[in-house]
Amino acid sequence: MNVASALSNLFFPPQCFSCNKRIEDSAILCEKCSDELVRVKENLCVFCNKDTLGSLICEECKKEYPFDEVVCAYSFNLPIQRMIHHFKYNEFKKIGTFLGYKLAEIISTYSFISETDYIIPVPLHKTKKRFRGFNQSEIIAKAISVKLNIPILKNVLTREKFTQTQTRLKKHEREKNVANAFKLENFGTIKNKSLLLVDDVLTTGSTMKSIVLLLKENLAKHIYICTLARA
Numbered sequence: 551m552n553v554a555s556a557l558s559n560l561f562f563p564p565q566c567f568s569c570n571k572r573i574e575d576s577a578i579l580c581e582k583c584s585d586e587l588v589r590v591k592e593n594l595c596v597f598c599n600k601d602t603l604g605s606l607i608c609e610e611c612k613k614e615y616p617f618d619e620v621v622c623a624y625s626f627n628l629p630i631q632r633m634i635h636h637f638k639y640n641e642f643k644k645i646g647t648f649l650g651y652k653l654a655e656i657i658s659t660y661s662f663i664s665e666t667d668y669i670i671p672v673p674l675h676k677t678k679k680r681f682r683g684f685n686q687s688e689i690i691a692k693a694i695s696v697k698l699n700i701p702i703l704k705n706v707l708t709r710e711k712f713t714q715t716q717t718r719l720k721k722h723e724r725e726k727n728v729a730n731a732f733k734l735e736n737f738g739t740i741k742n743k744s745l746l747l748v749d750d751v752l753t754t755g756s757t758m759k760s761i762v763l764l765l766k767e768n769l770a771k772h773i774y775i776c777t778l779a780r781a
């Protein structure tokens with residue numbers, strides 16, 4: 551440990567990002583909170599809760615949400631909620647990397663990964679990115695890219711419309727809110743390619759849906775979506 555990190559540990563001893571208990575230097579969660587992380591059930595559709603065969607989206611819901619596969623790592627319980635909050639709003643990027651690695655491990659068990667050409671992080675509007683200082687999806691995407699050795703596609707998808715935060719909106723309001731929010735450039739790059747879209751939390755799926763429709767209109771082959779959590 552160098553002097554700077556020794557001093558920093560003295561004044562700001564490392565704490566569990568969920569319960570604030572003191573922990574080891576490199577850890578993110580204490581053991582108790584780690585045990586409380588709950589994986590999303592792999593045989594239930596995340597949209598309608600129906601039984602599936604080892605997928606998070608059923609055939610019926612694929613008609614409304616044209617995702618070729620869905621991977622969400624954790625249920626949105628307390629440790630995850632607090633971690634994502636610290637990550638997004640208190641700039642603890644190492645939490646995003648930590649969870650991104652975990653998500654990568656889960657994704658690596660799916661067969662689609664061998665034919666995925668590019669990773670695309672869900673973009674933030676530039677005003678929001680400037681305000682936050684970073685795009686959380688890019689941090690997660692980078693961790694996945696490093697672990698799975700799949701390149702990130704940059705400068706293709708941008709968010710042009712500044713949308714209000716979706717948290718309090720109903721499903722149809724969300725869909726309206728994000729309609730035409732995204733813009734695609736250099737669309738030749740995605741033609742016939744299989745893409746993995748990355749975001750922090752899956753809620754109604756409206757944001758992902760609006761992006762996937764745009765990518766499919768422009769001839770992307772397969773689109774898989776993944777998030778750290780399912781709210």
Ligand SMILES: [Zn+2]
Nearest residue numbers: 566569580583
């Ligand atoms: Zn804890």
Ligand SMILES: [Zn+2]
Nearest residue numbers: 595598608611
């Ligand atoms: Zn379903």
